[in-house]
């Protein structure tokens with residue numbers, strides 16, 4: 001059984017221990033005592049060194065803690081060092097979770113059903129959906145309690161006592177209880193800061209509805225500061241390109257987008273009108289064949305709406321056939337006036353194209369546009 005030093009002192013970063021057991025390759029090590037936190041309860045494992053060898057993972061094996069090492073460790077008596085920056089960050093996020101969960105149940109009766117501490121951000125899932133205004137209120141309340149710097153205490157009590165826990169536990173015997181003064185009592189084996197002030201700012205970010213629950217993303221401490229800085233820089237860049245202040249940017253972007261959509265609609269309309277005019281002009285410029293039919297064949301990059309508009313306009317004139325061969329992908333558009341003597345759809349299939357349409361206009365894919373010939 002490994003003695004877990006972090007249960008009583010989450011600020012312990014260096015310790016001495018004896019190696020009790022090792023795997024044959026000496027890279028999985030069990031100690032009599034450890035300050036390394038193994039992944040459990042939503043909080044990831046610590047990293048650091050044992051006897052100078054890097055610890056890359058720590059696994060909770062019920063009564064024992066396994067330390068996974070980068071290299072073999074053969075010494076029997078070693079000193080361990082915890083990566084404090086990573087650990088303290090975890091302590092901030094984890095205590096922040098207790099705080100946020102307690103605030104959400106206090107204000108809105110929203111019970112936390114799960115917790116995940118991620119590399120970038122953390123999230124809790126609560127049992128009900130909350131309005132944006134409620135999220136703002138919860139964030140404010142949580143930060144108020146941070147500024148009050150309330151003590152966070154750890155105690156060990158027997159499960160048979162009336163413990164007044166936020167969430168009932170089914171554990172038997174001695175239970176570790178983490179309390180935030182006058183706010184929260186939770187059964188928890190994780191590492192926490194000693195007062196709410198050390199959590200630092202608590203920033204709530206996106207929410208996502210999941211199976212009737214609400215997943216709430218949050219960041220504490222330096223993560224919140226870094227995120228706010230990144231947000232500011234991203235918003236500033238947008239603001240600069242619109243020559244506006246940050247606060248004015250959202251309205252300005254929305255207005256610009258509307259303007260853009262409006263002018264895009266106008267551009268499409270003009271483009272179609274231009275294509276139609278081209279089709280009419282082309283018709284008057286094309287000399288009819290001996291059978292009186294005007295035939296035109298064009299090469300285009302793609303079969304766009306404009307090409308179709310031009311074809312339609314060309315074949316609005318009597319006795320006319322319009323063919324457009326597109327390079328990308330190899331394809332053909334065929335339009336024919338009703339008195340042209342051909343049915344566009346049938347002629348298209350006869351010419352070996354895979355596609356469809358109407359007797360007036362059809363289009364389809366070709367293996368190659370090289371050997372396509374205009375139907376007579």
Ligand SMILES: [Zn+2]
Nearest residue numbers: 094178188190
């Ligand atoms: Zn906890």
